[in-house]
Amino acid sequence: MTxxxxxxxxxxxxxxxxADPSVTFPEGLVGMPTxxxxxxxxxxxxxxxxxxxxxxxxxxCTMLVADPKMVEPSYTVRLTAEDxxxxxxxxDGQPVxxxxxxxxxDGWISANLLAPxxxxxxxxxGRQLILDESAYTTTHTIAxxxxxAD
Amino acid sequence: xxxxxxxxxQSLLLGxxxxxxxxxxxxxxxxxGIEAPRSVTVLRTEVHxxxxxxxxxxxxxxxxSSVHNIGTALKRSAPSAPAAPTENPRTGVTGSSFTSAGR
Numbered sequence: 213m214t215x216x217x218x219x220x221x222x223x224x225x226x227x228x229x230x231a232d233p234s235v236t237f238p239e240g241l242v243g244m245p246t247x248x249x250x251x252x253x254x255x256x257x258x259x260x261x262x263x264x265x266x267x268x269x270x271x272x273c274t275m276l277v278a279d280p281k282m283v284e285p286s287y288t289v290r291l292t293a294e295d296x297x298x299x300x301x302x303x304d305g306q307p308v309x310x311x312x313x314x315x316x317x318d319g320w321i322s323a324n325l326l327a328p329x330x331x332x333x334x335x336x337x338g339r340q341l342i343l344d345e346s347a348y349t350t351t352h353t354i355a356x357x358x359x360x361a362d
Numbered sequence: 363x364x365x366x367x368x369x370x371x372q373s374l375l376l377g378x379x380x381x382x383x384x385x386x387x388x389x390x391x392x393x394x395g396i397e398a399p400r401s402v403t404v405l406r407t408e409v410h411x412x413x414x415x416x417x418x419x420x421x422x423x424x425x426x427s428s429v430h431n432i433g434t435a436l437k438r439s440a441p442s443a444p445a446a447p448t449e450n451p452r453t454g455v456t457g458s459s460f461t462s463a464g465r
Contacts, residue, residue: 242417261437262433270421275420293400314419326416344409350412354435355436
């Protein structure tokens with residue numbers, strides 16, 4: 213078990229460090245019940261604070277995910293007993309949380325903070341949480357994509 | 363679509379373990395009581411549709427160059443002075459509990 217209070221720079225992505233990149237969402241995602249099996253591709257979490265979650269069930273589905281704490285430093289979720297059971301987390305286990313990102317036609321990046329993806333890093337089981345009593349939205353605007361070269 | 367009429371306080375069953383009861387009718391608003399196993403997700407349809415749309419939106423627009431551009435934009439916009447993670451006793455999970463790299 214890792215220490216629960218390791219400070220983490222918000223610009224870094226929390227990564228799941230096992231050799232197996234697969235993640236299974238047994239229930240699928242909300243409204244997309246066939247999206248169950250994914251691989252989590254983290255190219256360089258320190259260089260770029262994003263990862264790709266690529267569906268093994270739908271070749272057209274690759275989602276970009278980020279640490280919701282990076283988007284909203286005070287971000288917290290409350291896991292229900294059902295969430296804990298679905299994630300096989302036990303009473304004190306903690307999931308890794310990711311939010312999916314979308315980019316609008318004019319280049320604005322937004323994060324879905326209303327329905328984050330929670331993953332048990334041990335079992336690599338995931339569940340999309342629904343924080344429907346929170347004030348979070350599915351389109352929390354973060355930044356505009358810059359096309360200029362660094 | 364199956365159409366049923368129910369009066370206030372009458373209910374109907376979906377399968378053996380889901381009961382929907384009409385609790386009150388007030389003009390255009392109907393108050394429903396839903397009894398279902400905790401494992402059954404109950405969502406307002408518009409919330410479900412919004413989440414479905416967010417998921418399908420998130421699954422688009424991904425080329426290697428856009429991943430780099432999005433990552434760079436996010437890194438620039440990230441708060442530069444991270445507050446020390448604090449445990450909020452009222453909420454279960456904080457970001458400090460993420461499994462960090464290199465464990």
